[in-house]
Amino acid sequence: MKHLTLTASALALCASGAMAQELNIYNWGNYTNPDLITKFEEETGIKVTITDYDSNDTALAKVKAGGHGFDIVVPSHSYIPIWIGEGLLLETRPDEMENFSNVADEWVDVSWDPGRHYTVPWQWGTTGVVVNTKYYDGDINTSSIFLDPPEELVGKINVVPEMGDVMTLAILYHGGEPCTGDKDVLRKVRDTLVDAKEKWLGMDYGNLEKFAKEDLWAGVNWNGSTFRMRLQNENIAYGYPKEGFVLWMDSVAVLADAQNVDEAKAFQNFVMDPENAALISEFARYANGINGSEPFMPADMKTAPEIVIPDELKAAGHFTETCAPEVQELYTRSWTDLQK
Amino acid sequence: MADTHAYRSGELEQEAELADTRQRWLLSLPAVVIIMLFAAGPLLVMVVYSFLTPGDFGNVKWEFSLDGWKNTLVQRDIFDDTLMWADAHLSIFWRSFSLSVITTVLTLIFGLPTAWFIATQPPGRREIWLFLVTVPFWSNLLVRTIAIQELIRNEGVINLVLLKIGIITEPIQMMFTDFAIAFGMTYVYLPLMVLPIYAAIEKLDFRLVEAAHDLYASRMAAFWQVILPLIKPGIIAGSILVFIPSLGAYVTPRVLGGGKNLMFGNLIELQFGAGRNWPLGAALSLMLMAAVMVALIYYVRVTSREKADG
Amino acid sequence: MVEATTTQVEQSAAKPRPKRGPKGYSLRTLPGFTFVALFTMIVLYAPISILVIFSFNEGDSLAIWEGFSLQWYAKAAANEQVQEAAIRSLYLAFIASTIGTIAATMAALATTRTRRFTGKTMIYALINQPLMVPEIVTAVALLIVFAAIKVATGHNSMIYLIVAHTAFCIPFAYLPIRARLETMDNSLETAARDLYASAWQTFRMVTLPNMWPGIIAGMMLSFVISLDTVVITEFVKSAGQDTLPTYMLGQLRRVVTPEVNAISTVILFSGAILVALFFRLTQRKG
Numbered sequence: 001m002k003h004l005t006l007t008a009s010a011l012a013l014c015a016s017g018a019m020a021q022e023l024n025i026y027n028w029g030n031y032t033n034p035d036l037i038t039k040f041e042e043e044t045g046i047k048v049t050i051t052d053y054d055s056n057d058t059a060l061a062k063v064k065a066g067g068h069g070f071d072i073v074v075p076s077h078s079y080i081p082i083w084i085g086e087g088l089l090l091e092t093r094p095d096e097m098e099n100f101s102n103v104a105d106e107w108v109d110v111s112w113d114p115g116r117h118y119t120v121p122w123q124w125g126t127t128g129v130v131v132n133t134k135y136y137d138g139d140i141n142t143s144s145i146f147l148d149p150p151e152e153l154v155g156k157i158n159v160v161p162e163m164g165d166v167m168t169l170a171i172l173y174h175g176g177e178p179c180t181g182d183k184d185v186l187r188k189v190r191d192t193l194v195d196a197k198e199k200w201l202g203m204d205y206g207n208l209e210k211f212a213k214e215d216l217w218a219g220v221n222w223n224g225s226t227f228r229m230r231l232q233n234e235n236i237a238y239g240y241p242k243e244g245f246v247l248w249m250d251s252v253a254v255l256a257d258a259q260n261v262d263e264a265k266a267f268q269n270f271v272m273d274p275e276n277a278a279l280i281s282e283f284a285r286y287a288n289g290i291n292g293s294e295p296f297m298p299a300d301m302k303t304a305p306e307i308v309i310p311d312e313l314k315a316a317g318h319f320t321e322t323c324a325p326e327v328q329e330l331y332t333r334s335w336t337d338l339q340k
Numbered sequence: 341m342a343d344t345h346a347y348r349s350g351e352l353e354q355e356a357e358l359a360d361t362r363q364r365w366l367l368s369l370p371a372v373v374i375i376m377l378f379a380a381g382p383l384l385v386m387v388v389y390s391f392l393t394p395g396d397f398g399n400v401k402w403e404f405s406l407d408g409w410k411n412t413l414v415q416r417d418i419f420d421d422t423l424m425w426a427d428a429h430l431s432i433f434w435r436s437f438s439l440s441v442i443t444t445v446l447t448l449i450f451g452l453p454t455a456w457f458i459a460t461q462p463p464g465r466r467e468i469w470l471f472l473v474t475v476p477f478w479s480n481l482l483v484r485t486i487a488i489q490e491l492i493r494n495e496g497v498i499n500l501v502l503l504k505i506g507i508i509t510e511p512i513q514m515m516f517t518d519f520a521i522a523f524g525m526t527y528v529y530l531p532l533m534v535l536p537i538y539a540a541i542e543k544l545d546f547r548l549v550e551a552a553h554d555l556y557a558s559r560m561a562a563f564w565q566v567i568l569p570l571i572k573p574g575i576i577a578g579s580i581l582v583f584i585p586s587l588g589a590y591v592t593p594r595v596l597g598g599g600k601n602l603m604f605g606n607l608i609e610l611q612f613g614a615g616r617n618w619p620l621g622a623a624l625s626l627m628l629m630a631a632v633m634v635a636l637i638y639y640v641r642v643t644s645r646e647k648a649d650g
Numbered sequence: 651m652v653e654a655t656t657t658q659v660e661q662s663a664a665k666p667r668p669k670r671g672p673k674g675y676s677l678r679t680l681p682g683f684t685f686v687a688l689f690t691m692i693v694l695y696a697p698i699s700i701l702v703i704f705s706f707n708e709g710d711s712l713a714i715w716e717g718f719s720l721q722w723y724a725k726a727a728a729n730e731q732v733q734e735a736a737i738r739s740l741y742l743a744f745i746a747s748t749i750g751t752i753a754a755t756m757a758a759l760a761t762t763r764t765r766r767f768t769g770k771t772m773i774y775a776l777i778n779q780p781l782m783v784p785e786i787v788t789a790v791a792l793l794i795v796f797a798a799i800k801v802a803t804g805h806n807s808m809i810y811l812i813v814a815h816t817a818f819c820i821p822f823a824y825l826p827i828r829a830r831l832e833t834m835d836n837s838l839e840t841a842a843r844d845l846y847a848s849a850w851q852t853f854r855m856v857t858l859p860n861m862w863p864g865i866i867a868g869m870m871l872s873f874v875i876s877l878d879t880v881v882i883t884e885f886v887k888s889a890g891q892d893t894l895p896t897y898m899l900g901q902l903r904r905v906v907t908p909e910v911n912a913i914s915t916v917i918l919f920s921g922a923i924l925v926a927l928f929f930r931l932t933q934r935k936g
Contacts, residue, residue, distance in 0.1 A: 029898075050890075057398055057616075058613070066800065204599040209712055332615040368760040372776060383779075474870045478874060478877060479701060482895075482910075483906075487698065535826050538826075539829050577825040585781050637775055
């Protein structure tokens with residue numbers, strides 16, 4: 001039995017031992033550039049921990065329950081009104097911080113945080129369609145790629161199981177507004193999705209290999225992820241559906257029950273610096289919302305079609321919103337019906 | 341005099357039995373306490389939640405409601421408000437149930453010989469083989485599943501090899517099929533079947549097998565009539581360990597099968613996520629738990645009676 | 651049951667080597683079993699080999715081979731976050747499986763090979779309960795309970811993860827141990843007691859050595875289960891407590907690079923070495 005008593009202390013790795021200055025960041029997985037953190041730690045002497053989450057709902061549930069120990073969280077735009085409404089965020093007034101002047105004008109007065117009293121832009125992107133142009137050479141800037149697929153692509157389509165994004169794309173396709181409760185529109189949406197599903201191959205994440213290796217030829221995807229796919233397979237192209245595509249933005253917020261408020265504010269300010277914003281973008285390959293970061297961005301991102309929205313399609317971008325509970329229920333039921 | 345004697349020894353027996361029961365309870369205490377505090381106990385929270393109303397943005401509102409339970413079986417049609425059976429829930433459950441049955445059978449087919457092979461190795465080599473079976477599972481589930489993709493995709497290893505040898509001329513479509521799901525699930529749940537069966541076989545008294553042979557039983561007859569009954573506890577334990585947890589599985593089916601259809605595990609997860617209906621999620625999982633619990637208890641009762649009789 | 655003459659049984663028991671049956675084959679092999687077993691082992695290791703191979707990939711795909719490179723190992727060596735997560739996972743798995751196996755062993759002893767006693771079925775059902783609900787449900791329930799405790803006490807260490815994993819591991823250790831016990835009859839123990847051995851001595855020198863393969867099986871199983879438990883960990887963890895599976899979960903929606911292959915390979919090999927050492931040490935037990 002003595003063999004079982006391997007010195008546990010040799011393996012022990014405690015998270016205890018409070019250092020002078022700490023910061024606990026709660027962010028999406030694989031979304032924070034380690035170089036950014038190293039730079040922050042060197043400049044400020046604050047020790048940083050990063051903990052991951054993979055969905056807005058998980059993050060919300062965990063923080064709401066309490067006792068989490070986080071200081072910073074990076075929610076998506078459509079959830080921020082919920083966070084603010086439930087009193088979970090600290091009003092840190094980033095608009096009064098030193099680096100605030102760097103924030104691009106279009107991202108200052110956003111509907112989910114007017115005037116930026118709570119949050120600071122982290123990254124933003126779009127959700128659209130991805131197509132392997134080797135197998136289809138028609139117009140890719142349309143949601144009919146997955147809602148009414150062309151012959152050539154049938155049976156090779158994947159749709160990421162993001163209920164919010166997919167429902168919004170389908171609603172916009174039928175001329176509705178995001179978060180509409182209009183039952184006629186929703187009926188059409190559900191029927192279109194159910195019919196289209198027959199022509200899809202899958203509804204999954206993590207498709208980089210599948211697209212790169214051409215198991216899949218088209219689908220719904222985020223722009224940054226498509227960018228990475230293109231780097232591995234040059235036939236892959238990103239389309240901005242002209243009927244309406246989804247815009248999203250993740251922003252940095254400080255939690256109301258944060259233990260390290262000053263350090264958190266320092267981080268918010270740090271992130272608004274153009275050089276640092278470029279570091280953020282370089283890692284996950286999405287655009288940031290800070291002016292003056294272009295010189296520091298990697299060359300391939302400056303002109304990438306996934307990052308730079310063509311002017312004529314800009315107006316088709318819609319931010320998804322926080323839907324009212326009754327509407328959300330309608331969407332969930334349709335989504336379940338779709339996948340039953 | 342004889343009467344009092346019998347009476348007293350009956351009493352002594354009773355006392356001994358009580359002392360024995362108490363001792364057994366004490367032995368079970370650590371496991372029971374740990375699970376009560378950190379697994380079953382917290383589930384009471386779920387029981388309470390199943391009777392509340394969904395919060396606007398997740399979580400719950402402290403208002404009593406039976407909707408959570410009602411909606412597991414009966415729902416209003418989204419568009420015309422008619423009451424109807426929640427057939428989505430039922431078909432999704434049936435899908436998970438069938439997959440669990442198939443997975444259990446497959447892991448048995450491949451796991452039993454594997455366990456047998458390992459247990460019949462000379463001691464010393466035995467443990468090495470056993471541990472060789474579990475080492476692949478030290479890697480992460482996701483990484484393993486992606487690696488499985490690499491095996492079975494159209495340009496994957498299996499197809500490449502078969503094409504090269506010339507057995508086939510076109511790649512066989514394995515990804516996104518039911519075969520892929522079955523393969524992946526069997527792969528993932530294999531050690532849960534192998535290890536308990538191994539534990540049972542290892543103790544097998546081969547003299548009984550030899551005795552059977554001495555009486556001219558063939559190897560397979562000896563297997564069915566002598567060996568199998570002896571290692572049954574291992575097979576049962578393995579089946580429980582595969583069947584029950586696989587009812588809630590959804591990552592592997594999604595990655596390998598495409599994910600176009602929800603498994604029961606996703607359905608529940610959806611309620612705690614974007615679906616924002618915690619009471620429904622709680623009710624669905626409690627129903628699952630109750631069903632499994634009843635089946636398990638029934639099974640235990642039946643086998644106890646068997647033992648008592650046989 | 652099959653009856654046998656005593657002399658034949660004695661004769662076979664005396665021989666140390668596997669006996670040849672009347673038809674001249676080894677009794678320990680069954681037709682087709684060895685083939686299926688070896689086939690299964692090969693298939694088991696095929697994806698693992700691919701995993702290990704791609705950890706040396708020059709490119710950053712898990713599917714497109716671009717040449718040999720150690721870059722992912724270098725990246726992993728430099729990536730503190732993933733290293734800490736990996737070590738944390740191993741530490742957690744070790745503790746949870748050890749405590750869980752001990753508790754499961756005691757419970758198995760109490761509930762197996764025995765007459766029906768008050769509460770026996772209830773204990774059995776309770777011990778297997780963690781298997782019966784999808785992880786998300788246990789996870790959310792634990793989140794709520796632990797969060798309340800964390801808020802009340804301000805205590806945020808690994809203990810919550812440890813107890814959550816231990817509870818989850820118990821049924822996975824219990825069932826193999828119980829299976830083992832059910833194949834052991836009481837005769838040896840009764841013989842020991844007849845020879846005036848105390849209960850503890852009987853346990854230590856008769857029951858335990860006989861149970862040992864079951865305990866090992868149970869512990870290995872609960873170890874790998876804990877290593878892969880992602881949903882419960884996701885909800886119970888506090889700041890700075892990511893484990894390898896939760897780290898990877900976060901990667902799923904972004905991109906998975908061969909870095910995780912490198913980490914997994916390192917874990918696989920360290921595990922191999924650790925357990926090999928362990929078995930070398932326990933060889934004396936035979």
